[in-house]
Structures are given as structure tokens and as C-alpha cells.
Amino acid sequence: MRVFVTGASGWIGSATVDELLAAGHEVVGLARSDTSAASLDAKGAQVRRGDLDDLDSIREGAATADAVIHLANKHDFNNPAVSSQAERAAVQAIGDALTGSGRPFLLASGVVGLAQDRPATEDDRSPFHGPESPRGGSENLALEYVDRGVHTVSVRFAPTVHGDGDHGFIAILVALAREKGIAGYVGDGTNRWPAIHRSDAARITRLGLEKAPAGTLLHAVSEEGVPTREIAEAIGRGLGVPAVSIAPQDAQSHFGWIGRFFGMDCPTSSARTQELLGWAPSGPSLAQVLDTGSYFRS
Template sequence: MRVFTTGASGWIGSHTVDELLAAGHQVLGLARSDASAAALEAKGAEVLRGDLDDLDSLREGAESTEGTIHLANKHDFTDQAASNAAERAAVQTIADALAGTDRPFLLAGGVAGLVSGRPVTEADRNPFTGPDSPRGGAENLALEYADRGVRVLVARFAPTVHGTGDHGFVSTLVAAARAAGVARYAGDGTNRWAAVHVSDAARLVRLAVEGAPGGTVLHAVAEEGVPTREIATAVGAGTGLPTASTSPDELAAAMGWIGAFFAMDLAASSVRTRELLGWNPTGPTLAEDLAAGGYFA
């Protein structure tokens, strides 16, 4: 299969490209810089120059391949409106290009804010709809195309997609702890974060595109929930800093958007995903990755 991939040089995307190529697929990767293009070409992938705002390139990539994986996102937490608008426009463009083709279209999502008081499951409907909602309501927008000849697949990723080279949320927590001189967590630290190793996440994406039925919601979750106090304690141990409890409001005030996020309970189940895909996570746990020291080098 020749697969168009946005975010192909990003954290999850780069591992997904490796996974696809190793399985014998061809990859057309979207690249906005010379460095990203060179990295993709060095792996043996084709390159399509463009970015998330270049809707013509997105349309071309989707129309010229046998499947699309959309992993790019601006992730600008200082301008959520712009990120949400860009995501919705990108998903709309790709879905329109694929309508009536029966080709797979996998887009990335998350588990944050979907339910409260229990782990999120694949059966839980995303409550966010409309252009002004988180991610521009892209998950529900895309699923509308399942009845319009698109094999839509939603991969909701754990908040912690960890591994060597991660520059995402855990790295941000480490940086925040160093800046403050303390590794903080909210309340008693029993609120949890789901986690998955990046290699397992990439394998899930590949398996889904190869065979998951249209309209399927999948959870890239290996650990249902790691208590945030345990995460903060590991960050403290790795940085040589103390840990401390604070209120959720104080955590957000002290750490900004990552503090507000770290105060949330983001547990999620992947039972249905494992049964459907035969997916069995084998990568290191979050605790093992933190103990290995790569986040503190």
C-alpha cells in the first residue's frame, strides 16, 4: 500500500513511517522543511512538500495514494483556536478528497476530556463537535464520512507517548520541574495518565490501516493509568529534585498549560483495540523509560 502520512517527521509519525516501510508499504510523507524532507528520503520514503495549512498539498497527497494517515497537528497551546481551525480544515480536505474511494483514512485523536470518573473506552463518543471545540471537532467530522465511502479510523493516543527522543508532555514536565526546582503533582496524585511506548503506537497505526473496519475508534494505550504522583516522583528522582503536592489551580498557575493537563485524570482502556487488531504492546513502560535516564540527559 502507498500511504500518505502527515506529521511524517514528527514523534509518532517518524516511528510510523519506519513501521510502514519495514512492513513493505510505500510512504509519501508531508514535509515542510528541507531537514524533514531529507530525513524522509534517507529512510526511503517519498516526499511531498507542504504543511498543515497547505490544503492543496493535503488534497494531492490523499488523492494520489491508497490510504492516508493524518498525524500532524500544530499543538500550539498558546493559540488553541488556530490549532483547532487548522485541524478541522485539514480533516475536511482529506475526507472530501477520499469520499467514495473506500480508502483508509486514519486520524489522530486523544482521550482527554471525553469522560470523567472512569477510564475512557473505545465505545465512548467524543463529545466535541463543531469548529470551536477541541481539535475542531475533527474526530466526529471524520466519522461522518464513514457513510460516504471512506474507511475512517480514529486512533486516540494516550497523553504519554513515551520513548527515547520524546519531546512531548513528559519532556515538558521535566523542563517545568527543572525551572521550578520541584516536581509537582496535583492533590494526592492519584489522578492517572494513560501511557504507551511510541513503538507500540506506531504498530497500532499500521495494523489499523491494514485491516480495521471503517468507523472504528482505537485506543493506543498500553498502560491504563499511571498515577501522576508516581510520574512526578520519577521526574524528581531523575532530576535530583524534591516532589511536592499542590492544588490543581496552583499547579496550573505555576506550570501553565502542562500543569492544567497534569491535574486531569486521563485513564483509558484499550481492551477492544487489542481484541480487534491482535495488538499486544511490548515496549517499555513509562516507569522503565523514566528510569532509563533518557529524559534527563
């Protein structure tokens, strides 16, 4: 298939492009910079210039592809409304371009907030609707296009997609621990974060493109929930600093914006995803990657 990928040079997107090319697919990657374009070109992917705000380029990329994988996100955590608005507009542009075609449209979503007091499953519908909700309610918006002849599949990624070179949540926690001289966790640290290695996240995305029926909700999760105290202790070992409990009321001041997430308990199952796709995790666990020391290089 000729696959149009937004976020093609990003953390998950670049691994997904590699996975698609290795499986024999043709890839057209959206690139907003010369550096991103050169990286895609070097891999053998085609380049479409544009960014998340360039809706004309996104529409044309979707209209001329056999399938779309939408992984781009502004990730503006200090002004989440900006990210949410851009995400919703991009999803609508892609959905409109694919309406009536029956072509696959995979989009990135998340697992946080799907369930309380139990592991979330693929049966749990997103509670986020409308442009003012997290991610602009993009998952539910995209799924509405199933009734309009679009083969929508939502890939819900764990909050921690780890690996060598990660600049996401774990890298931010490492930077905070280095700055403050302690590796913090919230309360007793029994709240759990799902995790997946970057290679497994890319593989699920590719398999979802090839195998998942329209309307499917996939969970890109290999570890159902790693206690945050264990994460902090591993960071502490890596930096040679103590792991310390942070009172819940102090989480925001200690961690900044990431404190809103790090104190949440969001265990998530991927049992149905594994069965549907014939997939099993093969990448290293979060603890194994932390023990390699890759997150602690200066």
C-alpha cells in the same frame, strides 16, 4: 499500499513511517522543511512538500494515495484555536479528496475528556463537535465521511507517548521540575494519565490501517493510567529534586498551560483495540523509560 502520511517527520509520525516501510508499504510523507524532506528520503520514503496550511498539497497527496494517515498537528497550546482550525480544515480536505473511494483514512485523536469517574473505552464517542471544540471536532467530522464512502478510523493516542527523544508532555514536566527545583503533581496525585511507548503507538497505527473496519475507534494505550504522583516521583529521582504536591488552585500558575491537563483523571482502556488488532504492548513502560535517564540529559 501507497500511504500518504502527514506529520511524517514528527514524534509519532516518524516511527509510523518506519513501521509502514518495514511492513512493505510505500510511503509518501508530507514535509514542510528541507530537514524533514531529507530525513524521509534517507528512509526510502517519497516526499511531498507542504504543511498543515497547504490544503492543496494535502488534497493532492490524499487523492493520489491508497490510504491516508493524518498525524500532523500544530500543537499551539498557547493559542489552541489556531491548531483546532488547521486540524479541522485538513481533515475536511482529506475527507473530500477520499469521498466515494472506500480508501482508508486514519487520523490522530486523543483520549482526554472521553469519560468521567471510570476508564474510557472504545465505545465512548467524542463529546467534541464543531470548529470551536478541541481539535476542531475533527474526529466526529472524519467519522461523518464513513457515510460518504471513506474508510475512516480514529486512532486515539494516550497523552503520554514516551520514549528516548520525546519532546512532549513528559519532557515539558521534566523541564519545569529542573527550572523550579521541585517535581510537582496536582493535589494528592492519584489522578491517572494513560501512556504508551512510541513503538507501540506506531504499531497500532499500522495495524489499524491493515485491519480496522470503517468507523473503528482505536485506543493507542498500553498503560491504562499512571498516577501523576508516580510520574512526579520518577522525575524527582531523575533530577535529584523532591516531588511536591501543588494545590489544584495553583496548578495553572505552577505548570502553565500543561496544568489544565496534568490535573485531570483520564484512565483509558485499550482492551478492545488489543483484541481487534491482535496487539499487545511490547515497548517499555513510562516508569522504565524514565529510569533509563533519557529524559534527564542536559
